[in-house]
Amino acid sequence: MGEWLYLVIGIAALVVLGGVGLVAGTLRGKRGGAVGEVEQRDAPTGGAGTDLLEPPTTTPPTTLPPVPAPQAPEPEAPTAPAEPAAPTLERPEGTASRLQRLRQRLAGSQGGLGKGLLALLSRDRLDEDTWESIEDTLLAADVGVKPTQELVEQLRTRLRVEGAGADVRSVLREELVTLVDAGMDRRLQVSGADGAPGVVLVVGVNGAGKTTTVGKIARILVAEDRAVTLGAADTFRAAAVDQLATWGERVGVDVVRGAEGSDPASVAFEAVRTGVEQGVDTVIVDTAGRLQNKAGLMDELGKVKRVVEKQAPVTEVLLVLDATTGQNGMIQARVFSEVVDVTGIVLTKLDGSAKGGIVVAVQRELGVPVKLVGLGEGPDDLAPFTPEAFVDALLG
CATH class of the missing domain: 1.20.120.140 (SRP54, nucleotide-binding domain)
Structure with missing residues (x-):
């Protein structure tokens, strides 16, 4: 009897224990998750009595929109370099006002x-x-x-x-x-024959205003609507080449130049060749003005003339003299007349000299006319020489 009693009590205990296990399993099933599954939860925020199995009561963090990845800037379209503005061409003064x-x-x-x-x-x-x-x-x-x-x-x-x-x-x-001598022919021979350009060689010592005279003659011809090319054959003076280029730019005239110290004859040849190809009316060549000795000058100018005439005949050789030099100018005139066949004289700085008689003296010395006279530093201060106007000016 006592053994049955112990058996019944044991069976009852097993039943009670089984029921408790069943209830606990049911509760776990309601909280979610299968057995063996690990649930990820946020860490507790602290505070007494917080159930670690319960979800957090704090507001979840605001989710920010994704930051777009930085984009490389679009390459700018290449811009062409700005072209320099074309220089404003000057309109030279006409002969009448000169x-x-x-x-x-x-x-x-x-x-x-x-x-x-x-x-x-x-x-x-x-x-x-x-x-x-x-x-x-x-x-x-x-x-x-x-x-x-x-x-x-x-x-x-x-x-x-x-x-x-x-x-x-x-x-x-x-x-x-x-x-x-009003009977002298003072016309500038600036036109060639058979369609060839006129070729003008300008000679004279440095300092007489030779390069400036070339630029001023170009202005006279441009004022008469003639096409002109300049040759910078005074290659021993870089300043002379740059100066002539400036004169050409002001009136839209091409200037043929070479490297400093290059052969003057080659530059003169190239200038005339360019003029022939472009069909211009006149080519004006600025020559070197060194006067160390007559032999060297003769060789140099003689070579320039020979080489140039392979392209076109020389129509005018102008000798530039400073009117203020007096008898020194006469000496220069004699030397150049022996070296080249001078056909006309340009007297510069005549307005600043009280010795206007140089006009008479140099014409008598060389037997060639004064064709142009310089009256000042202005770009159009060069005028054709007329005996009547000169004499009237002398008499006041």
């Missing part, structure tokens, strides 16, 4: 010679002392000995024949125009 300024400039600077002669010739009595004073005035103006003697003789004769009623001013004007 001649007008020639009269005005010479009248202001050369009037001393003419006024002095008129004052002496207007005396009541023309004695020997007066005629000697007239000779001295002409010689001081660089007219030269022989031309002075000729002029004085002509004036003596005419005033003696015409007597006291003679118009002294008219007589002096006529004789001065004759002395300057």
Whole structure:
């Protein structure tokens, strides 16, 4: 009996224990998750009585939108370098206004010679002392000995024949125009034959204004609507080449240049060849002006002329002289005339000289006419020479 009692109590205990296990399993099933599954939960926020099995009561963190990855900037389209603005071309002054300024400039600077002669010739009595004073005035103006003697003789004769009623001013004007030789051909030969361009060689010592004269002649021709090419054959002076290039840019004229120290004849040849190919009207060549000795100068200028004429004949050789140098200018004129066949003379700085008689002297010395005269530093201060305008300016 006692054994059955123990058996019943044991069976009852097993039943109770089984029921408790069943209830615990049910509760676990309700909280979710199969047996053996590990549940990930946030760490506790702290605080008494927090059940580690319960979900956290804090507000979940705000989820930020994803930050876009930085994008490389789009490459900018390459821009073409800005082209420099084309230089504004100048319109050179015409011949008519140049001649007008020639009269005005010479009248202001050369009037001393003419006024002095008129004052002496207007005396009541023309004695020997007066005629000697007239000779001295002409010689001081660089007219030269022989031309002075000729002029004085002509004036003596005419005033003696015409007597006291003679118009002294008219007589002096006529004789001065004759002395300057109005019959000379002063036209610039700037046109070639058979479609070839005219070729102008410009010669003279450095310092006389040779390169500037080339630029100013180009302006005269451009004002007459002629196409021009310049040759910078004074290759021994870099400044001369740059200066000539500037003159060309101002009026839209091409300038052919070579490296510093290159052969002047090759540059002159290339300039004329370019002019022939482009069909221009005139090619003007600036030559070197060194004057160490006549032999070297002759070789250099002779070579330039020979090489150039393989392309086109030289139509003009202009000798540039500084009017203020007086007898030194005459010496230079003689040397160059022996080296090259000078066909015309350009007198620069004539407006600043009281010695206008150099016009007469140099023409007598070389037997060639003064064709152009420089009147100042301005770009258009170069004008064709006319004896009448010159003499009128001398007389004021």
